[in-house]
Amino acid sequence: METVAKKSSTIKEFIRSIPINKIGVKDLLNFEKSPLNLFLAALTLVFLGLFVVGVLFYLLHGHHAYNVTREHPWGLLIAVYIFFVVSSTGLCIVGSLGDVFGFKDYMAISKRAIFGSIVTIVAGFVVIAFEIGHPITMMIYNVLTPGLTSAIWWMGTLYGLYLTFMIIEFVFLLKNDMKSAKTFGLIGLLVGLAAHSNLGGVFGFLNARTISNGVFYPTYFILTAFITGVFIAYIMMGFRYKLSFPKEIQTMLGGLAKIQALLISILIFFVTWKFLTDVYGGMPNRAEVAEHILGSWTFWAEVILAMLIPLTIILASKASAYKAIFFASLSGMVGIFFMRYNLVHDTQLKPLQEMKIREYQLPPEWIHYFPSATEIMISLGGLGLCLALYYVGTKLFSLDTEH
Amino acid sequence: MANYVMVLDYKNCINCKACEIACKEENGVLLGADKHRIWVGSNNPKGEWPKLDIASAAFLPSQCQQCENAPCQDVCPTNATYYDENGVVQVDSDKCILCSYCMVACPYDARYVDDRTVTVDKCTFCSDTRLARGEVTTACQNTCPTKVRTFGDIDDPDSEVSELLRTREHFSLKSNLGTKPKLFYLT
């Protein structure tokens, strides 16, 4: 009995010793009322409002409120979930540069990035909870009858663990216990990478969907996660320092930009070869899908916004036009969204029922999908949630690393 | 413990779609074109009148292939999709979380969402209805006017399906994917 009481008191003591700023509603409303800040605050509130409306529609109509169908069962919410967890994994990688791998230059963003990775994955979980038909059943049977051959099982379970490790790491970062933060950061990073490549595996395992099948997505997911992390790092720093960066932050941003240029170049190389093999490999069901993708504007949105614009700006400025790279990172994130959307949609482009099964119709050629208003509202809500949580976090915790 | 398969003499199919109706009736499948466990596929005939290519317009009745190596089962995170003791691939609606992974993974588009349980549903070879009542035929087989379908236990060498598969050439759909389908089409 006594030891239990002792243990619980040490735990309480530990929790009490986490440095958290005491804040009230007043502090939350206390921000510089610049037009940009007011606009962002209003936008966040609108997104949260849309989220509530979207969720209401979902509760009333279930999946009928979405435009998902038998042939296209995965819609926008899956893409948005991927978008958030990619962001989370990416921020975890960026955050680890400093506190796990000990690159001093990147220390300045560790805390912020790790906090960002928690916020984004929470937003991702919230969004997916409205896509999975029975999230509570999932938690129960994930444990009782685990499907060990299922990439979704591994992905979900590992991401759950990952969130736990990220929180522990963040707590140690707050307490300035760098040694423990490093240990948990490393475990969290490894679990996160495993989880994230499993998410790629969710698509890679589909042997009936030749466009996605294979090793490409599991590896590509890690690469694009890192890229996403760097984009968000730039955006966070841009807002934190209102685009006038102190010297040591400039050093970090310069380094990140150089890494980013390398990563995007590798990505372009990967994607080029994927399409070359897809199209000229001539594999049935793959070649024609790849050609269809090359003719879609969403693919070019991905290429231009996430690859060409950021890479050009970084290269043209020799990785030193930090402000321009900040704006390129915003463009990059829009591109990354399209990247996720395309991945989900393109996987399902080709109908697997290729015959005509109803009279007065032609056999299906391509599966069409456009998100419903409810799907869009819940997705924007996820973004709103992310912004709101991040803002509250900046007030609650001191996210800057002291020198 | 049987190992159920279905053999289809598909060239006899006249696309009357009686099997689709019988399945809905027997298994209480909800109305709606998307809600179907089984279907009859066709193609528009190729070529120009009068040299129409009749062969290109053959009808192909189909449904869940009850794959022996089922992608839908592999991907199910909660093992809601399982093989029952007769080798039939089934969904336990208590465990299904409607992640829809199986719908994406099934190469035959054989799965859909049942709006009552809000879980995934598919052909069960009438396991819960006719077979549970002790009958030995499926609804689609029973109703077919041209006797396209034969259902039975392939592990029993004396069954009609075993006899048909021994004596007639046959193929299965998308067998290159390694799913080992249990629907066999007689040529």
Ligand code: SF4
């Ligand atoms: S046809 Fe589809 S639903 Fe049926 S067992 Fe095979 S993969 Fe599963």
Ligand code: SF4
């Ligand atoms: S939708 Fe249901 S049956 Fe299909 S994979 Fe998910 S949990 Fe399994």
